[in-house]
Amino acid sequence: MKKAIHSPACGEVKDSLYSWGFVIAVTTVAIPLIFSQFPPYYIKLASSIMIMILYGVSFNLLYGYTGYLSFGQAAYFGSGVYVSALILRSTSSLPLALLGGSIAPALLAIVFGYFCVKRSKLYFAMLTLAFAQLIYTLIFKWRSLTGGDDGIVVPRIPYLHNPLTFYFFILALVLVSVFIHWVIVHSPFGHMLKSICQNQERTEFIGVPVEKQVLVAFIIAGFFGGLAGAIYAPFIGVISPKLVHWTMSLTPVIMVVFGGAKHFWGPAIGAIVYIVLKDIITLYTDNWLLVFGLMLLIIVLISPRGVMGVLENIGTYIKKNITKANLMKERIN
Amino acid sequence: MVLPRRSCFQRKMTILLETTGLTKDFGKFRALDNVSFSIEKGVLTSLIGPNGAGKTTFYNCITGKFPPTSGKIFFKEENITGLPAHTIQQKGLSRSFQIVSIFPELSVLDNIKAALIAKAKKNWRMLSFLSRDRVIHEEAMNMVELIGMIDRANWLCHTLSHGDRRRVDIGIALAARPDLILLDEPTAGMNPKETEEVIQLINYLRGKTETTFFITEHDMEVVFSISERIIVLHQGKVLADGTPSEIQENPSVQEVYLGGVL
Numbered sequence: 001m002k003k004a005i006h007s008p009a010c011g012e013v014k015d016s017l018y019s020w021g022f023v024i025a026v027t028t029v030a031i032p033l034i035f036s037q038f039p040p041y042y043i044k045l046a047s048s049i050m051i052m053i054l055y056g057v058s059f060n061l062l063y064g065y066t067g068y069l070s071f072g073q074a075a076y077f078g079s080g081v082y083v084s085a086l087i088l089r090s091t092s093s094l095p096l097a098l099l100g101g102s103i104a105p106a107l108l109a110i111v112f113g114y115f116c117v118k119r120s121k122l123y124f125a126m127l128t129l130a131f132a133q134l135i136y137t138l139i140f141k142w143r144s145l146t147g148g149d150d151g152i153v154v155p156r157i158p159y160l161h162n163p164l165t166f167y168f169f170i171l172a173l174v175l176v177s178v179f180i181h182w183v184i185v186h187s188p189f190g191h192m193l194k195s196i197c198q199n200q201e202r203t204e205f206i207g208v209p210v211e212k213q214v215l216v217a218f219i220i221a222g223f224f225g226g227l228a229g230a231i232y233a234p235f236i237g238v239i240s241p242k243l244v245h246w247t248m249s250l251t252p253v254i255m256v257v258f259g260g261a262k263h264f265w266g267p268a269i270g271a272i273v274y275i276v277l278k279d280i281i282t283l284y285t286d287n288w289l290l291v292f293g294l295m296l297l298i299i300v301l302i303s304p305r306g307v308m309g310v311l312e313n314i315g316t317y318i319k320k321n322i323t324k325a326n327l328m329k330e331r332i333n
Numbered sequence: 334m335v336l337p338r339r340s341c342f343q344r345k346m347t348i349l350l351e352t353t354g355l356t357k358d359f360g361k362f363r364a365l366d367n368v369s370f371s372i373e374k375g376v377l378t379s380l381i382g383p384n385g386a387g388k389t390t391f392y393n394c395i396t397g398k399f400p401p402t403s404g405k406i407f408f409k410e411e412n413i414t415g416l417p418a419h420t421i422q423q424k425g426l427s428r429s430f431q432i433v434s435i436f437p438e439l440s441v442l443d444n445i446k447a448a449l450i451a452k453a454k455k456n457w458r459m460l461s462f463l464s465r466d467r468v469i470h471e472e473a474m475n476m477v478e479l480i481g482m483i484d485r486a487n488w489l490c491h492t493l494s495h496g497d498r499r500r501v502d503i504g505i506a507l508a509a510r511p512d513l514i515l516l517d518e519p520t521a522g523m524n525p526k527e528t529e530e531v532i533q534l535i536n537y538l539r540g541k542t543e544t545t546f547f548i549t550e551h552d553m554e555v556v557f558s559i560s561e562r563i564i565v566l567h568q569g570k571v572l573a574d575g576t577p578s579e580i581q582e583n584p585s586v587q588e589v590y591l592g593g594v595l
Contacts, residue, residue: 191446
């Protein structure tokens with residue numbers, strides 16, 4: 001009999017709450033335990049991976065689940081960075097910076113998203129890119145506020161001075177945020193997003209205002225993309241318009257394609273691979289993007305569903321062989 | 334004068350859907366020309382006509398895919414002309430499409446659940462698990478059983494046969510328990526066995542639900558076997574309107590449409 005295979009295409013998620021136990025165990029116990037033996041450099045690397053995971057996961061709520069490819073997430077990440085930095089400079093209150101650094105991008109997403117979701121997919125991508133470039137230019141030119149090309153030095157946060165403490169703070173923030181994403185994609189709202197991804201017309205004709213639904217997903221992605229930026233500012237210390245540049249919009253796209261858009265943990269895997277590879281390759285050559293581009297090409301050719309797709313294929317292959325072996329044993333017996 | 338077709342719906346003359354002077358132009362081409370008629374509750378009505386007669390355009394106008402050029406549409410005595418598709422759907426008017434339109438990467442059950450979430454207006458709930466929603470789950474299971482797919486509830490839809498996909502398609506449209514359901518050529522592209530199954534399904538569902546069916550069909554055998562009333566559309570105009578036997582005897586219908594078939 002034909003068996004229902006839970007395909008991960010179009011946001012169909014096949015993980016369970018157990019995967020959370022695994023993730024929390026690895027990130028809270030194993031990584032710091034290993035890293036405490038190493039120089040702080042590696043703890044900082046782990047922290048930036050965490051931030052990129054949040055950025056990637058928030059982007060994937062829109063792309064992987066709803067099917068809308070945003071090419072301008074840097075607008076929300078970047079505005080989060082700048083709002084957070086400016087608040088920290090004037091008040092030096094981290095909670096306020098995180099709040100402002102995520103609400104301001106969300107407000108931005110409401111305005112930009114309102115126009116973007118009215119367009120079909122390619123035009124949607126181009127429009128998001130156009131809006132992101134608008135923000136980039138604004139930040140680049142507004143010297144008196146943003147320091148233009150020179151950037152801003154973000155004051156240190158006294159109680160997060162130790163890299164390991166900062167790592168744990170970022171970890172908690174990212175775990176809570178990613179868990180919220182996880183709940184959202186398993187909620188009735190998330191079910192509607194998957195429906196839109198697979199058949200937009202049908203979703204409209206079961207009585208769902210598709211545009212509004214996508215807009216809300218867009219705002220959520222903007223909010224959490226902004227939050228990732230808001231924590232990135234005090235973490236990195238010095239910020240520049242590079243963080244709002246379109247290449248920053250490309251980062252989550254690459255991470256998601258690498259890790260697999262159709263799996264919840266795809267962007268997380270992509271973020272880990274992206275940051276670690278970047279770190280290793282830059283030791284040997286300045287043209288790290290060339291090497292990374294080749295690897296991306298190979299992954300996409302092997303499995304359009306990214307690393308998660310490859311892992312899944314291996315998983316099904318092993319399962320098949322186990323059942324085969326069991327059948328053989330039964331026959332012999 | 335005796336009007337035999339009236340007899341079958343004399344007991345309840347509730348008018349569900351009414352159009353007055355519905356006209357739709359695509360550029361210079363007039364796809365619908367002054368179409369006026371009404372659909373009564375509980376009467377299985379079929380809309381027939383040769384290719385290009387305007388059947389699908391008529392459906393698209395009613396369900397809000399695009400607004401008519403002129404004319405008015407009333408659903409349950411409420412003017413729904415020009416409303417967006419999702420609002421019309423929420424008022425209790427569902428449809429299926431000529432080409433099966435489902436969510437291919439979701440299971441049969443999840444397809445039905447999508448329709449139920451929309452109906453219950455739970456589509457904004459984002460901080461609760463769908464799998465924990467007992468009400469939706471039970472309603473969805475009931476619907477899956479009604480369309481005869483209970484043994485394949487967890488199958489992904491793209492693995493199903495064409496006939497089964499059509500079942501899911503009808504299930505999605507019917508899940509919201511609409512007052513009126515519009516099926517656009519439900520047997521299109523099917524072999525005789527599948528066609529027979531769909532006819533049986535429609536007859537079965539009519540008995541099990543309160544929903545009124547309104548069908549377009551190109552297969553004359555299907556039309557005459559299940560319809561209680563037939564409307565013939567020709568070049569965007571209503572050519573004839575009556576019971577199957579009346580339509581069969583109508584000379585102008587025979588001339589322009591049925592030709593040598595009867």
